Amino acid sequence: MLPVALAACAGGDDSRSFSLFSDSKDMPQPVPANYRPELLAFLRTYLNNPVGVRDAALSEPVMRDVNGKPRYLACLRYSARESDGSYREPHERAVLFLNGRLDRMIEKGSELCAGVAMAPFPEMEKMTR
Template sequence: MLLSIALAACAGGDDGRSVGLFGGGDKFPNQPFPSNYRTELLAFLKTYLNNPVGVRDAAIAEPAPRDISGKTRYVACLRYSMRESDGSYREPRDRAVLFFNGRLDRMIENGAETCAGAVYAAFPEMEKLTR
């Protein structure tokens, strides 16, 4: 079962769909701050990205409470450029990373609207990811 969840996390697309791990209802209305968000996010990205090597222009905005479909969730905003198979790079895009009960829940591939106004800082740890 856990393997199925992990494999499902690898199936994200660029069409605005989200990839979820825990999900669920709003049984926890007062969400705790995700204190290990960087570590969890790097572990997730190492398996989520087809090729985590060569990411550049990585930036992250610290998790902040945001309204997601009528529920308050902590959301970290992530921006980076991926290396294409021909060696070129895509334009950097925003992704929204949602946390549920203090843990990484899902990533929204097209996070521009959710991340509007986010203040980004360099995320060099992501640029150092290996396979």
């Protein structure tokens, strides 16, 4: 009898779908708790050479509208070392979080990161292979 009652609660006469884990605009996103170590682990695989990064800076996660949905993102800026030992211009990336976990890095994050305060990120400058 209980499964029938639950099925009746989930269904409806208007044929709308139901999901406990929907990605709706109204679903609140949790603040990413371990974003720094999670980002460092990701960067070890993302960067060709994680050694010798300079001028690393990171923001605290902030809520921004991304494709019409509120998401937490952190802004990251750094200069990576090239294979010849030279350094590139600093890159600014937006790091997007979904359900409190790192979801992806947005290459051209300057628009999403406009006005976000960044602080030094020395852990990134100390990375090894």
